[in-house]
Amino acid sequence: MTIIKQQLKGTIISKPSPTTAVVECARFIEHPKYFKFFKRSKRYHAEDAMHVHQKGDIVTIESTRPRSRTKRWRITEKAQ
Secondary structure, three states, rough: OOOOOOEEEEEEEEEEEOOOOEEEEEEEEEEEOOOOOEEEEEEEEOOOOOOOOOOOOOOOEEEEEOOOOOOOOOEEEEOO
């Protein structure tokens, strides 16, 4: 049985510690009545074990087991 993990794409907005990155994932949704598109975003704390990513990088994160009280994601790769 293969486990498919959830993957998201976002931008690193801060690095509070060398192993933690705060990634903001934005998406556009359409208003059900007025049909206008607007942006919604959510922030995730992700594990950066290799210490190679900087603020402003666009990265892909995937869900993982809990690493700490707030970290439930890890950075898998730098997106193009």
